[in-house]
Amino acid sequence: MKATLTGLVIAALVGAAAPAHAAGPGPEGLGDPYYPKAGNGGYDVSHYDLRLDYEPSKDWLQATTTIKLKTTQDLSSVNFDFALPVRSARVNGRDVGFAQHHAELTVSTGGDVAKGQELTVEISYSASPSQSNPDLPPSKWKRTPDGAQAIGAPSVAPWWYPSNDHPSDKATYNISVTVPDGIEAISNGQLVGTTPRGDGKTTWNWASTKPQTTYATFLAIGQYQLHQSYLDGVPLVDAYSEALGDRAAAAKASLDERHLMVGFLEKLLGKYPLDATGALVTPYTSTPLETHTRPSFPASSFRNGPNSFVVAHELAHQWLGNSVTMKYWKDIWLNEGFATYVQWFWSAYKGKGTPQQLANWFYKQYPADHEIWKVAVADPTPQYQYGAAVHERGAMALVALGEAVGDETLRRILNTWVSQKAYGNATTEEFVAHAEKISGRKLGDLFQTWVLKPGKPSSPPAGRTLKADEQEPASVKELHRPY
Ligand SMILES: [Zn+2]
Structure with a gap:
């Protein structure tokens, strides 16, 4: 969707204090030397709340993402990195105008907002996320034979939720994913619970209470076997794809070494810093990634049998990469x-x-x-x-x-x-x-x-x-x- 802010009906000031002088739009990027348009200036996100409903057979995503942020300069609009077409946007509960150009979403704040104000921005959208838009890089949302995956660095967020997509703006997350019964939806942090909705669908609720980067935020939907326990007192959820074949045993043997490894790492780096742990093992990625709390491993990591070294690397990233x-x-x-x-x-x-x-x-x-x-x-x-x-x-x-x-x-x-x-x-x-x-x-x-x-x-x-x-x-x- 492309639109311009001019001409859209914009609600009056949305309940936040206005600056003394006219504010401008927030910058489109954070000036990262490698990715100048990555992230957005003028605000700092504290929390993302994602409510997703995905139908794998149709590759159809309906979602609302709510972003709690604080302005770090006077603003008349906020920018997010987002590639899917938006249906509606609200700021502090009121409908506001928005515009999309390439992978930049500009949301009006409904009037000038002063530095230091807290805003709640709610963005609703629906799309086939794996479909690529010719104006944009290829979609990073990947359909799999049993569902879908959004896993990848340096940038995958724009294909499933609007965000300040830069490592310097970390935030806590609640991620709720509704999928057909019998399909698992795996993400970061603690598994708060699953809620059967009675209409053939189940909602999976995940929560990350420690600051998390966008590039380490992930979603895997498909056929997974879940193993739940504790690692050194920290809640653990491992998710093994049911399509791993004989790689599953090697993956399990490798991950079993974490019981020794976590103590070894704690001696070197101090106490495990996050609120949850685990792993995702999947045949549908090609490289391991330190996805927050729950690193993801491709089946190919275990192609030559057990490999505790790749596990040590991704577990070390929870201190070095995800905490720092x-x-x-x-x-x-x-x-x-x-x-x-x-x-x-x-x-x-x-x-x-x-x-x-x-x-x-x-x-x-x-x-x-x-x-x-x-x-x-x-x-x-x-x-x-x-x-x-x-x-x-x-x-x-x-x-x-x-x-x-x-x-x-x-x-x-x-x-x-x-x-x-x-x-x-x-x-x-x-x-x-x-x-x-x-x-x-x-x-x-x-x-x-x-x-x-x-x-x-x-x-x-x-x-x-x-x-x-x-x-x-x-x-x-x-x-x-x-x-
Ligand atoms: Zn690494």
Whole structure:
């Protein structure tokens, strides 16, 4: 739908205080260097309430999303990232005008609203979400043989709910999904309950009470077997697709290792930070993703049998990525390099190679003219934002840091980083300052060499402690990527 705000009947001021001077529309993006239009300026979301009704046989979604936000500047309208056609919009309970252009939805606030006001924006829509609009990138809502999935980074939200689609604006969520009886609807957080409606449909209610990013918010509708229990006192829901075939046993064996893993991770990073846990295992995605509380694993993660390393990586992301989140996409090594480092630590715990051995081994694998050295770890470009530059080189940087300050100090740096930045956002500059503060060392040259500049450093990350002729660590074969 395309419309303009002019000419639409706009209700008078919607019960919020007006600014002293005329306000303007909110910016269309947050100025992320990689995705300038991602997210929207002028407000901060505190909560999303999604009420979805999906009919898989017809690929038909009817939904209302309610967004609670606070204005951070004077505004006359708010922008959301959204690709589906909108039916109606309300602000603080009153009908307002709206317009859609490409994947930007502009909702009038019904009059000028001052900075610091709380608004409740209610947006209703219905669509076949898998249908692509020629004006937009291909839909990320994926129909599957048994239902549908909305899983993917950096951006999947615009194909199922309007949002401030940027990692820097995290919020709590309630997600209610109505589907035909006999079909499961899996999402983030705690399973509050399922409500049979008596008309052949059931509503699945999920709640996330810790701040969650849009890219880690997911929905999977289909035939799943649910396993519910607790992991270290935290409510756990695992959902295994019924189409996993013989991969199901390998997936279960891998996820069973979480009982050991969570204690191991808590020693390194502090208490598990979220209010729920679990996993989604599906044959309908191709890469694992740290979906909030409930990471999603493709069946292919277990193609060679059990693999606890991919589980360790995605579980580590619940601290490093989901609790402490990069502020801009270029800082993604703070998620990926750190989760890879923890995974290498898990390798040491399993007796399959230490972080130092793995760091030196990967360093040796990539010749100086290899493309992974062409970008800076802390500015990998959108093309390489999920590549080895942020994963292996990011983890190498932490090994190099450990060599410089000592392993005990490195652990203190990581542990305090996670506790001080919990539930917030962080930048590379903040991590450098934090590492210098905790270690009492000047680390500018080290971060220049390993993180801020492109190019292969002249000596390996663990050059001081390891011989040059180290054998391949045993875990390398299990360290499948991409994660
Ligand atoms: Zn990752």
